[in-house]
Amino acid sequence: MRRISLLLALLVILISGCSESKSITIAVVSPEQGEILEQVFNNQYKKNTQIEIKPILDSVEKVGEHWEELDNIIAKYINENNDVDLVFGFPPEYLAGLVETGTIQSLNGKLDKKALYNFAPAIRMPIEEAGKGEIYAVTPTFNSYVLAYNKEIFAKSKIEEPKNSMSWEDLYDLSVKLQQNSKYKGLALGVPDSDEEFYYLYQILTRPIYSIEKVNNSIQVNNEMNKKYWSLFTKIYMDNKKANLKEFLKGDVAMSVMPVASIMDKELFNQFGDNNLDIGIVQMPVFQEIDGGLAYSDSLFALSTNSKSEEAATDFLNYIQGEEFANYLMEGSLLPTYWDTGVKETLIKKYGHDFSPIYDQGGALLTKPSIEADEYLKVESAGAKFFTEYLNGKDTIDSLLTAYEEDVN
Numbered sequence: 001m002r003r004i005s006l007l008l009a010l011l012v013i014l015i016s017g018c019s020e021s022k023s024i025t026i027a028v029v030s031p032e033q034g035e036i037l038e039q040v041f042n043n044q045y046k047k048n049t050q051i052e053i054k055p056i057l058d059s060v061e062k063v064g065e066h067w068e069e070l071d072n073i074i075a076k077y078i079n080e081n082n083d084v085d086l087v088f089g090f091p092p093e094y095l096a097g098l099v100e101t102g103t104i105q106s107l108n109g110k111l112d113k114k115a116l117y118n119f120a121p122a123i124r125m126p127i128e129e130a131g132k133g134e135i136y137a138v139t140p141t142f143n144s145y146v147l148a149y150n151k152e153i154f155a156k157s158k159i160e161e162p163k164n165s166m167s168w169e170d171l172y173d174l175s176v177k178l179q180q181n182s183k184y185k186g187l188a189l190g191v192p193d194s195d196e197e198f199y200y201l202y203q204i205l206t207r208p209i210y211s212i213e214k215v216n217n218s219i220q221v222n223n224e225m226n227k228k229y230w231s232l233f234t235k236i237y238m239d240n241k242k243a244n245l246k247e248f249l250k251g252d253v254a255m256s257v258m259p260v261a262s263i264m265d266k267e268l269f270n271q272f273g274d275n276n277l278d279i280g281i282v283q284m285p286v287f288q289e290i291d292g293g294l295a296y297s298d299s300l301f302a303l304s305t306n307s308k309s310e311e312a313a314t315d316f317l318n319y320i321q322g323e324e325f326a327n328y329l330m331e332g333s334l335l336p337t338y339w340d341t342g343v344k345e346t347l348i349k350k351y352g353h354d355f356s357p358i359y360d361q362g363g364a365l366l367t368k369p370s371i372e373a374d375e376y377l378k379v380e381s382a383g384a385k386f387f388t389e390y391l392n393g394k395d396t397i398d399s400l401l402t403a404y405e406e407d408v409n
Contacts, residue, residue, distance in 0.1 A: 027074075074090065075097070078103045084306065092297070118323075120338075123139060138300070138337070146260050146282070148279050174187075186253070188245050190244065208292050214371045234390065250273050260355075264335075293363055295361070322338060
């Protein structure tokens with residue numbers, strides 16, 4: 001009888017062990033990001049893992065208020081809260097600071113090899129650069145831009161189609177050649193509704209090389225770079241008669257720089273263009289100063305050095321960086337960072353395009369902000385003012401750039 005009782009007791013222990021619930025704590029930069037995680041993972045992750053979410057800042061507005069020191073704030077929170085297993089909701093430019101403070105762990109040797117091997121180069125490369133060759137964070141999805149072109153226009157014009165990672169200078173020359181040999185505009189850059197809006201679009205497209213720094217209480221706006229690219233992008237904009245994405249979708253422009261999300265948006269084509277356009281896509285043009293496209297994510301996950309549930313946290317990272325979650329993201333028209341033949345074929349079937357150029361073009365690691373957000377916005381506003389004056393021929397570029405630097409200081 002005693003033996004039977006012991007066997008029953010052992011069985012209860014084994015059953016309890018098998019059904020034991022794991023738990024992980026995720027620190028999110030803002031409460032709004034926590035709400036997104038709760039919506040996604042309540043139904044999309046293992047039922048035996050409890051996820052507790054703790055916000056680091058009170059609101060998403062606070063992120064803007066602290067954007068020049070966000071890595072320090074995250075590190076401080078992790079060090080003061082030893083129950084944190086993962087931190088979520090920051091872009092790669094803050095990753096190096098977290099690595100340097102030792103508050104997060106390298107994922108090399110911890111994550112499944114498949115998760116790391118099938119990590120899209122577009123976003124993996126800036127993450128590796130921030131980690132000095134190692135991966136300290138993963139992100140399940142990313143955004144990017146692409147150079148799209150109208151195959152029919154190129155065929156009619158008997159001009160060679162654009163290639164991956166052209167220089168911006170070569171792309172401009174190609175747009176000139178197209179206009180000389182056809183009735184079409186050559187190149188569109190987004191949908192700016194005004195010259196001032198074009199400046200803000202220009203800032204997005206030049207993000208890998210664009211920087212505003214504060215040195216010894218003086219704002220440095222890198223006018224050497226501004227002189228070169230204000231001139232080039234003004235020529236692109238004006239020589240193509242301010243062509244925009246809507247004209248490209250109607251078949252009136254040969255090429256357009258556009259967000260990948262626009263390629264995936266069938267309603268956009270229905271509203272402004274023709275769903276039957278034969279469009280090709282290649283990698284974004286690049287700058288001579290830095291090799292890299294515009295792949296970007298503000299949804300990084302990193303593993304805390306203080307994690308008390310490292311195994312469960314690592315299982316979670318393997319899940320979000322794996323095939324199952326990638327398929328879930330594609331159902332919601334999002335680009336997963338998990339990249340293999342299956343994902344490639346699914347995207348081709350759903351959108352009619354091979355997205356390999358987007359995935360294979362390494363992104364650039366952006367510079368961490370060195371000035372407060374409010375001050376940054378003032379500098380941007382001044383830039384828009386002087387750029388618009390240059391665009392409309394009101395003064396020489398040298399005079400306007402000098403006035404720009406004086407105005408922000």
